[in-house]
Structure formats: structure tokens, C-alpha cells
Amino acid sequence: MGGFLLTLALTSILIFALTNVIPGDVARRILGREASQEQVNAKRIELGLDRSILVQYRSWLGGFLRGDWGTSYTKGEPVRELVLSHLGRSLELGLIAFAVVVPVSLGLGLVAGLRNGTRTDRVITVLGLCGTATPEFVSGVLLLILFSVRLNWLPSSARDEYGLKGLVLPVICLVIVCVGYISRMVRASVVATLERPFVRTARLKGITTSALVRRHVLRNSLVVPVTALGVQLRYLIGGLITVELLFNYAGIGSLLLGAAQEKDLPTLQAATMVTGVVIMLTFVLTDAVYAWLDPRVRVGETR
Amino acid sequence: MIGTRSAADPSRRRVTLVIAVTILALWVASALFGGVLAPFSPSAQLPRLKFADPSAHHLFGTDGFGRDVFSRVIAGARPVLTIAPLAVLLATVTGTVLGLLTGYFGGLTDGVAMKILQSIAILPPLFPAVLAVALLGRSTTVLVVVLGFAFMPIITWTVRSATLVEREKQFVEAARLRGESTAYILGREILPNIAGSIVVESTVRLADAVFSIATLAFIGLGAAPGSPDWGAQVADNRVNLQFAWWTVLFPAVAVASLVISVSLLADVIRERRSA
Numbered sequence: 001m002g003g004f005l006l007t008l009a010l011t012s013i014l015i016f017a018l019t020n021v022i023p024g025d026v027a028r029r030i031l032g033r034e035a036s037q038e039q040v041n042a043k044r045i046e047l048g049l050d051r052s053i054l055v056q057y058r059s060w061l062g063g064f065l066r067g068d069w070g071t072s073y074t075k076g077e078p079v080r081e082l083v084l085s086h087l088g089r090s091l092e093l094g095l096i097a098f099a100v101v102v103p104v105s106l107g108l109g110l111v112a113g114l115r116n117g118t119r120t121d122r123v124i125t126v127l128g129l130c131g132t133a134t135p136e137f138v139s140g141v142l143l144l145i146l147f148s149v150r151l152n153w154l155p156s157s158a159r160d161e162y163g164l165k166g167l168v169l170p171v172i173c174l175v176i177v178c179v180g181y182i183s184r185m186v187r188a189s190v191v192a193t194l195e196r197p198f199v200r201t202a203r204l205k206g207i208t209t210s211a212l213v214r215r216h217v218l219r220n221s222l223v224v225p226v227t228a229l230g231v232q233l234r235y236l237i238g239g240l241i242t243v244e245l246l247f248n249y250a251g252i253g254s255l256l257l258g259a260a261q262e263k264d265l266p267t268l269q270a271a272t273m274v275t276g277v278v279i280m281l282t283f284v285l286t287d288a289v290y291a292w293l294d295p296r297v298r299v300g301e302t303r
Numbered sequence: 304m305i306g307t308r309s310a311a312d313p314s315r316r317r318v319t320l321v322i323a324v325t326i327l328a329l330w331v332a333s334a335l336f337g338g339v340l341a342p343f344s345p346s347a348q349l350p351r352l353k354f355a356d357p358s359a360h361h362l363f364g365t366d367g368f369g370r371d372v373f374s375r376v377i378a379g380a381r382p383v384l385t386i387a388p389l390a391v392l393l394a395t396v397t398g399t400v401l402g403l404l405t406g407y408f409g410g411l412t413d414g415v416a417m418k419i420l421q422s423i424a425i426l427p428p429l430f431p432a433v434l435a436v437a438l439l440g441r442s443t444t445v446l447v448v449v450l451g452f453a454f455m456p457i458i459t460w461t462v463r464s465a466t467l468v469e470r471e472k473q474f475v476e477a478a479r480l481r482g483e484s485t486a487y488i489l490g491r492e493i494l495p496n497i498a499g500s501i502v503v504e505s506t507v508r509l510a511d512a513v514f515s516i517a518t519l520a521f522i523g524l525g526a527a528p529g530s531p532d533w534g535a536q537v538a539d540n541r542v543n544l545q546f547a548w549w550t551v552l553f554p555a556v557a558v559a560s561l562v563i564s565v566s567l568l569a570d571v572i573r574e575r576r577s578a
Contacts, residue, residue: 003418010422018434126319126567130559133566135514137521138555141537145548156544238427242518246541256430257522260437268434276425 004280011276012064016057019265030073064273070266072259079270082255087274090240090251096167097174097236102225105179109186110221114213116191125187128180136173136239140246143169157248170247177239178232185228189221223293230286233279316571323567330561333380343371345378345531354547364549366540372550376557379533382526383561386446387512393451394458395505401455402462403489407470413463420456428453429515436524443526450515454508461504465497499576506569510562517558533558 027043035043044050048059063069069079112124131139147169148156154169155162193199193216202212229236240253252271259267333340349369357364363372405413423431428450435449469475470493478488519525520534533554540550 006418007422007425010419011425014422014431015434018431019438129566129570130563133510133514133562134559135518135521135534135562137518137534137537138559141541141544141551141555144544145552149545149548234425234427238429241429241433242522245522257433260433261523263438272426272430272434275427275430279425 004284008276008280012061012273013057015269015272015276016060019269020053020056060269064270069270072267073264074259074262075264075267079266082267083252083270083274086250086252086255086271087278089249090237090244090253091278093167093170093174093240093243093249093251094236097171097178098229100171100175101178101182101229104175105182105225106186106221108179109183109224110190110213110218112183113187113190113194113221114217116187116194121187125184128183130180131176132178132180134176136177136242137246139176140169140173140243143172144246159248166247170243170249173243173246174236174239178229178236181232182225182228186221186224189224190217193217193220223290226289226293227286230283233282237275237279316574319567320571323564323571326560326564327568330380330384330557330564333377334384337377337381341371341374341377343374345375346370347374354543354550357549363553364547366536366547366550367543372536372553375531375536376533376553378531379536379554379557380561382443382530382532383513383516383520386443386450386516386526387509389447390450390512390516391454391505391509393447394454394508395501397451398455398458399462399494399501402459403466403493405459406463406466407485407489407493409467416459417463420459423452424456428511429518432515432519433522433524436519441524441527446516446519446526450512453515454511458501458504458508461500462497465500466493469493469496503569503573503576506565506572510565510569513558513562513565517562 027040027047027049031039031043048056051059060070067080069083071077072079072082075082108124108128112121115121144156147154155166156169157166159166199212199216202216207215237253240251241257242253243249244251244254245257252275255267256271256275258264259271347370349365349371352361352365352369353367355361355365355369357372361371361373363376365371366375401416405416431453432446432449436445439445475488475492478492483492516525517532517534520530520532521538523535523538525532525535536554537551537558540547540554543550
């Protein structure tokens with residue numbers, strides 16, 4: 001945990017530094033061209049921009065830890081509510097994607113691993129690689145052309161009035177990017193398991209193929225999607241920016257993008273920082289799930 | 304049936320390699336000689352030919368300004384194939400130097416450097432890019448620098464772990480006992496032995512860089528306003544999707560084909576090395 005906190009502290013410095021290199025006067029930008037110099041100066045003092053950078057960082061971090069994330073420059077709303085509500089919506093989208101990715105990549109990885117070296121294996125591997133290499137906006141517009149424009153089956157937007165139906169295409173976009181990598185990890189684990197001595201012993205005992213897969217191979221490969229997704233999460237969240245923009249979904253990605261374009265610093269800092277925290281928490285969580293699913297890790301830790 | 308047969312058939316892998324290299328070569332040619340290859344200027348407007356269907360004259364049709372989509376797709380290869388290799392070059396050079404030093408020396412500097420890199424790498428690579436481009440302005444330099452630094456940690460890790468293995472080898476020990484300088488040991492003894500891993504990692508990052516640049520262009524944070532980036536073409540024509548799908552489809556397929564060909568290439572190189 002200590003290591004995680006240190007990393008987060010460094011991340012906060014990075015975010016603060018990145019958001020403080022903007023050329024130009026933030027106060028002037030908020031007030032517009034017509035404002036007098038006195039008004040601008042007053043605004044600077046109000047925002048605390050006249051203080052040294054170190055003091056500003058300390059008060060920002062202190063505020064962040066206390067839950068006081070400031071007020072959005074452009075929307076005039078408290079940043080905390082803004083960020084948390086958008087984050088909730090993104091987590092919803094992400095969790096649905098997760099629920100689809102795990103079984104799909106387990107299945108594909110298992111089939112590819114069991115048929116190691118065959119045409120099926122090759123097709124799954126190459127298609128998976130192609131999926132991982134296709135940016136979300138590309139698969140997104142291709143899906144839109146097919147299912148929304150040509151066939152008219154699904155709505156082209158994920159706005160609330162379309163309900164779950166609107167989430168189908170955005171979720172598929174996120175799944176396509178993740179499945180290739182994770183099924184590849186599952187495949188590698190299956191191949192490695194099949195080469196272990198206990199598999200040969202089981203075979204010599206005359207175990208059926210399905211029992212071998214169920215009892216030995218599947219159990220050993222079950223943890224792989226969970227830990228692999230922990231690694232992939234950065235990309236999944238990065239992909240949210242495009243998917244949310246493409247399908248008009250008001251999540252953390254579109255909030256971040258809007259804040260960046262409008263140079264709304266408090267929202268930008270809080271949204272990025274919260275994303276870092278979420279990713280960190282997921283690392284901790286996947287470690288815990290890993291230990292729960294694999295007793296060997298648990299024993300190793302308590303010793 | 305379950306089998307532990309040897310890895311994929313090399314002839315099938317060769318087919319993948321040929322396809323990947325051909326696609327990549329086409330895009331590199333477009334980037335280098337786009338002006339000669341394209342039938343029209345990417346910015347030439349034909350007001351009477353707005354949203355023309357794909358035809359023999361306009362292979363990929365025309366867009367809302369009557370611009371030839373085929374010519375614009377060809378022109379889109381240059382910005383991305385300039386920025387991506389430069390960003391990866393920056394990441395590879397800084398990452399290799401940092402990885403060699405931290406891996407070879409270890410100790411406190413190594414610990415501190417790893418923590419700092421981890422804090423950069425915790426965020427999706429796209430996030431610092433969005434922040435930097437939105438705040439510093441859209442330019443090729445900003446994109447190269449920010450993507451270079453976003454990919455640097457991963458290359459550092461690869462080089463560092465390879466260096467950790469190499470530094471224990473006897474020829475390194477021998478060089479140390481001969482009294483060779485650290486620069487010699489790192490550059491002449493260790494670097495040539497880990498060059499293969501660096502090439503693989505850089506090729507993977509190249510695919511990643513193309514992916515990120517196209518995505519940034521799509522969300523409106525590309526190299527420069529008005530530049531014929533594929534991502535920007537998709538974004539600009541999104542509203543026309545209902546009646547002019549060709550304005551979106553072709554630049555989108557162009558992005559995918561480039562990233563996929565580089566990824567496949569990286570994959571083949573990796574398999575060749577492990578075989």
C-alpha cells in the first residue's frame with residue numbers, strides 16, 4: 001500500500017505540473033477580453049494564482065484530500081459532484097465491458113491454447129491482434145455504418161433515452177480492443193499448463209479431455225483475465241475518451257476532454273487525479289482477487 | 304484435440320509478414336511521394352461534386368467540400384508517419400539510456416527512477432497527451448515530445464530488465480576486470496546483446512504511437528488544424544455518416560490498416576526471435 005500511495009503522490013505532482021504550464025493568464029481567460037486589469041488582478045487573488053507554485057500545490061492537494069475539489073471555471077458547479085457523477089457513468093460502461101470481456105477472452109484463449117499450432121489458433125491470435133490494434137473510433141464508426149446506418153438496428157448514440165440498447169455499440173468497441181490481449185494471455189497460460197508434469201500424469205491415469213480441461217487447465221487459467229485486465233485498464237480508460245465522444249456518453253472521458261479544451265483547470269486536475277486513484281485501487285483489487293483465486297500466492301504472502 | 308505441437312507453421316507466418324510489409328510499404332510510399340501518387344490535391348475543392356459516390360474518377364468519392372477522399376487519405380499518411388517514428392525514436396533513445404543506467408547500477412537511483420516512471424505510467428498514455436496538447440497548443444513538436452515521454456517508461460522497463468540479466472554474464476565481468484570504462488561496457492558489451500528486445504519493444508510502441516496520434520486527431524487534438532490527419536477526417540465527416548459513408552469509412556480503414564500492419568510486423572519479429 002505504501003508504494004501505491006507514493007506513486008499516487010508523484011502522479012499528483014505530475015498532474016499539477018502539467019496543468020500549470022499553460023501559457024497565458026487563466027484569470028483573463030475566464031473574465032474575457034473586456035475585463036479591466038483590476039478585475040483580472042482581483043480574480044487572480046480570488047483563485048489564489050498570485051501565490052507561489054508550491055503553496056498552490058499544497059493547497060490543491062490538501063483540498064483534494066479533504067474532498068474540496070474547487071469550482072469549475074466554466075460550469076460554475078462544484079467539481080466534486082461533476083467528476084464523481086461522470087465517473088460513476090464511466091464505471092457503469094467499463095463494468096459492462098468487463099463482464100463481456102472476461103468470458104469472451106477466456107473462451108477464445110482456451111480454444112486457441114488447446115488447439116495450439118492449428119489454423120484455429122492462428123486465426124484467433126491474428127484476429128485478436130487486429131482487434132487490439134484497431135483504435136476505438138475506427139471500430140466505432142465501422143459498427144455505426146453497419147448496425148446503425150445500413151441495418152438500422154441500434155441507435156447511434158448512448159444518450160439516456162436509448163437505455164441499454166444505446167450501450168451495445170460502445171461496449172463492443174471497448175471489448176474489441178481488450179479481448180485480443182487478454183485472450184492471448186489466457187492462451188499462453190493454457191499452453192504452459194498443458195506442458196506441466198501433472199497434466200501428463202492425469203493423462204496417463206486415463207482422464208477424459210473434458211475433465212482435464214475443467215479440473216486442471218481452466219482452474220489454472222481462470223485468474224489470467226483478472227490480472228491481465230488490471231494491466232489493460234489504463235488502455236480501457238484511455239479508450240473511454242473516444243468512445244464517450246463518439247457515442248455522446250457523458251462520462252469521465254468526455255468530461256476530461258471538455259475540460260482540457262476549455263482549459264477548466266480544477267475539473268481537469270480532479271478528473272485526472274481521480275482516474276489515477278481508480279487505476280491504483282484496481283491494482284490493489286486485482287492483487288487481492290489474484291490471491292483469493294490462487295492459494296499459492298496467499299500462502300506466500302502470509303509467510 | 305489437445306496437442307502440444309510446435310509453434311505456428313512458418314509458412315503461414317510468412318503470409319502474415321508479406322501482407323504486413325506490403326501494407327506498410329504502401330503507406331510509407333504515400334507519405335514520401337503522396338504528391339505524385341494522389342490524383343488530386345488533398346485540399347482542391349470541386350463545388351459541383353459535393354458528396355459524389357465512389358466511382359472510377361473518384362475512387363473513394365468526394366466529401367462535403369467536393370474534395371477527393373482518395374487523395375486526402377493518401378495525404379493523411381505523411382503527418383502520422385512523421386510524428387509516430389519521431390516520438391518512438393525519442394522514447395527509445397531516452398528509455399534505452401535510462402534503462403541501461405538503472406539496470407546496470409541499481410541501488411537508490413534505480414529505486415527512485417522506477418517510482419517516478421511508475422507514476423507517469425499509472426495514467427493512460429492518452430491522458431498526458433490530451434492535457435499537454437489542449438494546454439500547450441496543437442503542434443507536431445508537442446505531440447512528439449508528449450508521446451515520446453508517455454512511451455519512455457515501458458521502453459525503460461524492457462531495457463532495464465534485459466540489462467539486469469546481461470550484467471551478470473561473464474563477458475561483462477571480464478570487461479570490468481580488463482578495466483574498461485562504464486560507457487564501453489554499457490555501449491559495446493551490453494547494448495548489442497539487448498538490441499533485439501529494444502527493436503521488438505520499439506515496433507510495438509510504433510503501433511501504439513500511430514494508434515494514439517490517430518485517436519488524438521479524432522478527438523480534435525491532432526497535429527495542426529486543417530492538416531489532413533485520418534482521425535480528423537473521420538471526426539469531420541462523422542455528421543455525414545448517414546448519407547456519405549465513404550467519407551468516413553476510407554480514412555478509418557486507413558488508420559486500422561497501418562496500426563494492424565505495424566502490430567503484425569512486431570509480432571512476427573518477436574516470434575522469429577523466440578524461435
